[in-house]
Amino acid sequence: MIHFILNGCKYLFVLPDKELIEIRWRMKNKIKLLLFLVTIAVTGCLNYVQEVVLYPDGSGTMQIDYWMKLPDEESRVVAEKIGLFNPDSVKKEFGSDYTKIESVTVFTDSTDSTTHTVIRLSFERIDSLNNVKAFADAQFVFRKESSGLIYFSQFIPPIATGFGIDASKYHVVYKYTFGGKIINHNAKKVDGRTLVWDYALADIGSGKTIFTTFRPFKLKKTPDWIYMLTGAVLALVIFFLLRKKKD
Helix, strand or coil: CEEEEECCEEEEECCCCHHHHHHHCCCHHHHHHHHHHHHHHHHCCEEEEEEEEECCCCCEEEEEEEEEECCCHHHHHHHHHHCCCCHHHHHHHHCECCEEEEEEEEEEECCCCEEEEEEEEEECCHHHHHHCHHHCCCCCEEEECCCCCEEEEEEECCCCCCCCCCHHHCEEEEEEEECEEEEEECCCEEECCEEEEEEEHHHHCCCEEEEEEEEECCCCCCCHHHHHHHHHHHHHHHHHHHHHHHC
16 A cells, blocks of 8 residues: 655555556556546645544454545546446455454445445454555554553654645544553543544654553453352253153
8 A cells, every 4th residue: 555645635545466556557557547646636635533442352353434525426447447436456455364354335425426345354363464455554453461451552654745734734543442441552632441642743753652551351250150150050960860861
């Protein structure tokens, strides 16, 4: 995935596999990319929101929603050819042995002419996402400390700027809900076990690391009376079976 900034906005380009990039990028994709840059310069920013539910064992679910305004059919066609709003291209970017893609939905909101891509996926270990193309620069860390606390972090890579952009107009949002009690963090907003990081381009600078430390919830101990009741029922069943056999 290529990160590109124009007029204060971040754009994520989903490209073919590495082998095809070397061949096609110099030919057809150059033309497509140029057309797309012209399109986004006119239509506005690409908005990005990443929401994650993270469990104590490192597994979890993720939803990514990005959208931009594409006012005409020509703009939509160009964006789809680049791969930004093409479900198959998106699946190739986010799919791997470490993720299970639940769904990829592309739709247009007629009320504001925005086109959305919504990706829903699950994972066994969030730090394994470092092996996924879409998260190559994320540097996920999920580490259990000797104290029993869990440390988590994700890196937001620096973004090249130019064209006299206004760095205050670009924002990305990361929203995490953790399976435990929050102990320490550098989030902008807190709502119970949910932390939200909302950054403008000017805040990201040379890169930003979001982090938290939390105490994982423990599984509730099964009450003793459950074991006693189970044992009593089992003994009763055996008693009647033996009695029936004698009869």
